[in-house]
Amino acid sequence: MSDMNKKQPFKQVWDNNLFIFKICFSASPLYIIAFIFDILRNQFLIFLEHTYGIGYVLESVEFGRPFYKVAVFIAILFTLIALGMVYGAFVNQLISKKALPKMKQKFKFMLYEKAQELDLECYDNPEYYNEFVLAVSEADNQVERLLEFLNKIFTGLTVFVTTGTYFLVKDWFSITFVLVSFILSFVLMQIFNKINFKLRLQKNPEERKRAYVNRVFYLNDYAKELRLNPDVSDKLFDKFKEANKSIYNIDKANAKKKFGISFLRDYVANDFISDVLYITYLVYKATVLHAISYSSVVILFNSFSRLKQSLRTITEIYPYASETSLYIDKIRNFLNYEPKIVSRKKLDVPKAPKPFKLDNVSFAYKEGEKRVINNINMTINPYEKIALVGYNGAGKTTLIKLLMRLYDVQDGTISLDGINIKDYDVARYHDHVGTVFQDYMIYAATVKENVLMDNADGVQEKPVMTALEQSGFAQRLQSFKHGLNTPLTAEFEEDGVNLSGGESQKIAISRAFYKDSSLIILDEPSSALDPIAEYQLNQSMLEAAANKSVVFISHRLSTTRLADKIFMLENGRIIEAGSHDELLQLNGKYAEMWRVQAGQYIQV
Numbered sequence: 001m002s003d004m005n006k007k008q009p010f011k012q013v014w015d016n017n018l019f020i021f022k023i024c025f026s027a028s029p030l031y032i033i034a035f036i037f038d039i040l041r042n043q044f045l046i047f048l049e050h051t052y053g054i055g056y057v058l059e060s061v062e063f064g065r066p067f068y069k070v071a072v073f074i075a076i077l078f079t080l081i082a083l084g085m086v087y088g089a090f091v092n093q094l095i096s097k098k099a100l101p102k103m104k105q106k107f108k109f110m111l112y113e114k115a116q117e118l119d120l121e122c123y124d125n126p127e128y129y130n131e132f133v134l135a136v137s138e139a140d141n142q143v144e145r146l147l148e149f150l151n152k153i154f155t156g157l158t159v160f161v162t163t164g165t166y167f168l169v170k171d172w173f174s175i176t177f178v179l180v181s182f183i184l185s186f187v188l189m190q191i192f193n194k195i196n197f198k199l200r201l202q203k204n205p206e207e208r209k210r211a212y213v214n215r216v217f218y219l220n221d222y223a224k225e226l227r228l229n230p231d232v233s234d235k236l237f238d239k240f241k242e243a244n245k246s247i248y249n250i251d252k253a254n255a256k257k258k259f260g261i262s263f264l265r266d267y268v269a270n271d272f273i274s275d276v277l278y279i280t281y282l283v284y285k286a287t288v289l290h291a292i293s294y295s296s297v298v299i300l301f302n303s304f305s306r307l308k309q310s311l312r313t314i315t316e317i318y319p320y321a322s323e324t325s326l327y328i329d330k331i332r333n334f335l336n337y338e339p340k341i342v343s344r345k346k347l348d349v350p351k352a353p354k355p356f357k358l359d360n361v362s363f364a365y366k367e368g369e370k371r372v373i374n375n376i377n378m379t380i381n382p383y384e385k386i387a388l389v390g391y392n393g394a395g396k397t398t399l400i401k402l403l404m405r406l407y408d409v410q411d412g413t414i415s416l417d418g419i420n421i422k423d424y425d426v427a428r429y430h431d432h433v434g435t436v437f438q439d440y441m442i443y444a445a446t447v448k449e450n451v452l453m454d455n456a457d458g459v460q461e462k463p464v465m466t467a468l469e470q471s472g473f474a475q476r477l478q479s480f481k482h483g484l485n486t487p488l489t490a491e492f493e494e495d496g497v498n499l500s501g502g503e504s505q506k507i508a509i510s511r512a513f514y515k516d517s518s519l520i521i522l523d524e525p526s527s528a529l530d531p532i533a534e535y536q537l538n539q540s541m542l543e544a545a546a547n548k549s550v551v552f553i554s555h556r557l558s559t560t561r562l563a564d565k566i567f568m569l570e571n572g573r574i575i576e577a578g579s580h581d582e583l584l585q586l587n588g589k590y591a592e593m594w595r596v597q598a599g600q601y602i603q604v
């Protein structure tokens, strides 16, 4: 992911982190506040106990403060710590358990809603599809990252402010030691990381050799060859040894430099400045100048690394936010996608069947690519039963996707009742067309819900039963103990019913019947059935759809016989049109197809 290394402007990093903060905050404002307060509380108590508290006790010993005062102080301190722990547990063990899923859910639902709006075209574009998958799979992580981000900010700042103030009050010059030590180790750390990065690049080709050999010995693909050609392994072992040697040589060549830098970082910047210079300074101030107390010597020395650590945490905040920002960028790109299939005028769709008209319709999946639909003219009159036939890839499915407005035509128009379908409200238009795709899905829900494709609460059973009768599923339903409330698929329910291919199709067909749509589109819906069952299903379906227009795709010409009109497609064009008898008389491609299929059935 090369663009993951790009530097982003500060404003973008800020906006992106604010974006995720707002989502989380609006999902669970109380938790975010409680969470931040918990960080402040925790760090403040740590300061109170380990810096201020120990300082207070030591000073009491040094300057002879009355014992009862110290005892009261200790009692108050530990009561506060206990209360703090109870609060911490309340936030982290209880509130967070509810709030965290709620925040993730809010974020995910935003993404799911957007996913529903996406034009199908997005799924055809692998680049876009990958971004979409990344956005959804990274959503949970971003919520966790936001919390870690807040943790870094508030921990870093609280420690810096509390311990820093303590240093300023006790001996402001001490801060210089902390700063010098921090800056020095920070710079050395950067140099060290840079060298390591360079070495990694150098070692990369060698690492790849080792990984290759490794793969050869465990992947199934090579197993047969390896057994038949045992000498190959010697060569591979040599390759592995060679890689090891090269890696060692690279490390060896850089060992001195790396030792030099880590010595400077660990010994000079850390140990020497704090343990040698700083302690000498403190002892000098206490014993020679009498400017600070012995207790201060202990406490300042003791808190040195905490203050330094807080500076390190603060420097980590921005790089951390930048990394989050890269992911959020992708998520926001996805969320900002503007669907192209939108309504121009949001007109209501006529309830009764009206004529559909395709005028010079052409379409390519990608602008500039080969047209898969080419200049098609077609009329679907009310109540007409239309069959689309043709070999694989002829463009039948694409044509019905255009008819349903899952894609928009590039040239020409599709109109319903004389109005361009782009002018109808998209959701209402989709509702108007009952469709059964080849790749319909059965959901882990009850039979009733699968027909309704919605929540079944309060919905009458009668129309659902009618739809199931029309699709021919009613008989099978009688064998279900819980009738319409029988759960389908064994995904969640142990007694869930797994349907056969043909039965599932019938459920999918019932959906189209249940929707009171005036046009039904069936994309080879009965392909999982045997020819006789298919013929029966189609016949009863067409009878049930007497008051609707129907467009169906079928490879089986025994079914297309039932259609009022047949369109034969080839390379995205209509090459023949007419009734079954007319097309047989024409003695063209349809007649040829019919003869081949009839021959097959006779043989069977």
Ligand code: ADP
Pocket: 124, 365, 372, 390, 391, 392, 393, 394, 395, 396, 397, 398, 399
């Ligand atoms: P049919 O339903 O007649 O088998 P289709 O409409 O599925 O034909 O396909 C027509 C042509 O469009 C084929 O060449 C197919 O490869 C191509 N095609 C189908 N779907 C897509 C898609 N999502 N992206 C690009 N090309 C597609």
